[in-house]
Amino acid sequence: MADPSTYRPAPGTIPTDPGVYRFRDAHGRVIYVGKAKSLRPRLSSYFQDVYALHPRTARMVRTGASVEWTVVANEVEALQLEYSWIKEFDPRFNVKYRDDKSYPYLAVTLGENFPRAQVMRGAKKPGTRYFGPYAHAWAIRETLDQLLRVFPLRTCSNGVFKRAGQVGRPCLLGYIDKCSAPCVGRVDEAEHRAIAEDFCEFMAGDTGKFVKRLTARMKAAAADLDFEQAARLRDDIDAMTKALERSTVVFADATDADVFAIAEDGLEISVQLFHVRGGRIRGQRGWVAEMEEQDVPHLMETLLLQVYGGESPEAIPREILLPVLPAEPEAMAALLGGVRGAKVAIRIPQRGDKKTLLETVHRNAEQALARHKVARAGDLSARAQALEELTQALALDEAPLRIECFDVSHVQGTNVVASMVVFEDGLARKSEYRRFLIKGDQVDDTAAMREVLRRRFARYLTERTETEDGRAKKFAYPPNLLVVDGGRPQVEAASSVLRELGIVDIACVGLAKRLEEVWLPGTDFPVILPRGSEGLYLLQRVRDEAHRFAITFHRERRSKGMTTSSLDGIPGLGATRQAALRRHFGSVAKIKAASAEDIAEVPGIGPALAATIAGHLGARSAEAVPAVNLTTGEVVDG
Incomplete structure (x- = not known):
């Protein structure tokens, strides 16, 4: 230090x-x-x-x-x-405000030619409109099922959508009028996009005009004695009403606001957020973070930056209601207003319905903090204890705040891969994970480990003094503790690589699976950590995460190696051109049926390559499908 x-x-x-x-x-x-x-x-x-x-x-x-x-x-x-x-x-x-769970959103992929409505979790993607978050995925599906009869936009995956277009038949939702079936041309791209945009307006809170529009059409149909159409419109209005009933009305006017509340105990802070759109609660979200020396206004400022920093302009409401103003409220309001393109009010409600709702959100924050403390009791102290135990047991000069673990995965020496996982302060830092390909087959674990560590730390020696766009490169940081999955042979191999490279300030250990022994280089006997030790538990978590990451990568490589196509092996036809052919024709069968002139129309494929492709596919088709006498089972020439 x-x-x-x-x-x-x-x-x-x-x-x-x-x-x-x-x-x-x-x-x-x-x-x-x-x-x-x-x-x-x-x-x-x-x-x-x-x-x-x-x-x-x-x-x-x-x-x-x-x-x-x-x-x-x-x-x-x-x-x-x-x-x-x-x-x-x-x-x-x-400070990082982490979600206390993974919330599902109702997402509409407006960036696609034919937008799709679906349930999404995780990081938000550009070109997609999000509504929520919701407490449960089933709540999204029930709401969506009600509204599809009014806004029949597609909900199918891209694969199902393409297959329906190829066979010329829509899926079940197309037959029961819960999808406008753009896959078979019932509506064109512009009409389907208009349906999706209307759906987004309704979900954003602009519900009144749609109910009024359908009511007027229902009355007109009844006046024209078209009672079947009037009945369908009545059912559509009922579906809208039921969808709206799922949202709690809190304000008589069409208020658009986000309501934050916090609860803290000096060590941790719990934040709850209610999304109010069109006067109705549309979603709820929560975070928990460690308290620092900063006062609450600074924490509130950090929270607002993290919540709205990556959002699209339409996700920022007109009004943000807080229990405490951020450190610089005027600057924050100006920043969010610039992103939204309109004024954003940040204030503390003093009376009325908004203050009542803030109190309700505060009760939720208190309950969330209580649940979190029960679930995570002792977690922070356990992490500190684990690092302290490792420091003492392994005779380290300082606590291993950064731990890197390496594992090798293969099947009988084939498809050899390796993984590197990183834990900082006892927590996984997945952005630092790395994967390695080991060239050649029949490589044993020790040789593979040597190669991976040599590559990783040779990069460290090269990059520790280099920068890229003002930032240190990805391998520029050394670990405080290097862990290898294995016993004495693996740890000796790792230690020898460090010595060869002249690195003397990185501690190295191996964790053997069978008896969970911790091996140090140059020792005849392992270090035995108590079975209930937090330090051993941390090493096990690091080792198991490296094993999981390596196995996942190995399976991906093995699956790719087993996947073959009629397009493989054609000279000059790589993955990019194969993808272009599939996009143009829709399937390999259609490529086989195409002439060289048709293939040459694909961007990036010239006449010579088109002739080569047609020749190879024609030859393979003839070889792959011989004529057979069904009576005798003999192959028939010609």
């Missing part, structure tokens, strides 16, 4: 302007990003007596080796730059 006084900037060199600052560790990695209205007092606060700082902040300044800053014109620019750097560098010491 570094002494913060060794890299403390001279007080007179720090400007008093607004700006954003970055702490880097000894390897150049950004470990913390922050902003300030005045850089000088903010940065000076980090270099006071270390024992007076919050424990996590004290560990951050000790881990750091340098600090740098960028001056900006105003607080809005500081907010924008801070968010950009946090997204770019993913600093380990910045």
Whole structure:
């Protein structure tokens, strides 16, 4: 750990302007990003007596080796730059609000030619409109089932959509009028997109005009004595009404607002968010994060940046209701208003229905924090205890804050692959995971491990002093502890690779599966950690994660090796041109039936290659389908 006084900037060199600052560790990695209205007092606060700082902040300044800053014109620019750097560098010491579960969304893929409605989880994709989140996926499916009779947009996968177009028959939903069946041309692309956009407007809260429109059409049909059409429209109105009943009405007017509430106990903070659209609660979401030395306004500012930083403009509401204003409310409102393209109000409700709803959201936050504390009791202390136990048992100079584990996977020496997983502060850091291909077959585990470690740490030696666009490269950071899956042979192989490369400051151990023994290089006997040890449990988790990651990669490689196509092996026809042929013709069977002139129409394929493809496919078809006498079973010539 570094002494913060060794890299403390001279007080007179720090400007008093607004700006954003970055702490880097000894390897150049950004470990913390922050902003300030005045850089000088903010940065000076980090270099006071270390024992007076919050424990996590004290560990951050000790881990750091340098600090740098960028001056900006105003607080809005500081907010924008801070968010950009946090997204770019993913600093380990910045507060991260993690969802307390994976929430499902109702998503409409407006970026596709024929938009699709579906349930989606995980990271949001560009070109897709999201509604929610919902508490349960079945709630989305029930709502969608009600609305498809009014807004019959497609819900099928791309594969089903293409197959329906090839055979000329829609799926079941097309036959029961819950899909407009664009796959078979019942509606064209423009008509189907209009249906999808109407559906999005309805889900966004603009429901009144659709109910009024259908009611007017129903009355007109009844006046014209077209009672069958009037009955269908009546059922459509009922479907809309039932879908609306699933949303709780909280405001008489068509309020669009997000309501936040927080509950904290000094160690952790729980956040709950209710999405209100058109006066109705459309979704709920929750986060839990570790409390730091920052006050609640700063935490609220960080939360708003993380919630709205990656959202599309239409996802930001007109009004954001909070229990505490962020540190710079005017700057935050200006930033969000610029993204939304319209004014955004950030305020604390003082009375009426909005204050009542805020109190309801606060009760949810308190209950979520209580559930989290029960589920995660002892987790933080267990991680700290695990790192401390490993430090003592393995005689390490410092706690292994970064652990890298390697595993090799193969079947009888074929399709050999390896994995590298990374744990920081006892938690998996999946963005740092890496996969390796081992060239050649019949490679044993020890030789494969040597090759992987040599490649990884040779890259480290090369990249530790290099940067790419101002950032350290992906292999530039060494682990505090290197773990290999295996016993004495594997750990000796790993140790010899480090010695060959001249690396002496990385501890190395092996974890043998059968008895869970921890082997150190150059020892005749393993270290035996107690079965209930948190340190052993952490090593097991790291090892099992490396094994899972390696097995997954190996299965992918093996599946690709087993997949064959009639297009494989044709000279000059690689994966890109194969994909172009399939897109153009729709199937390999249609490619086989095409002439060389038809094949030459595909972009990227010239007449010579088209003739080669037609010749190969024709020859293979003749070889693959011989004529057979069904009576005798003999092959018939000609």
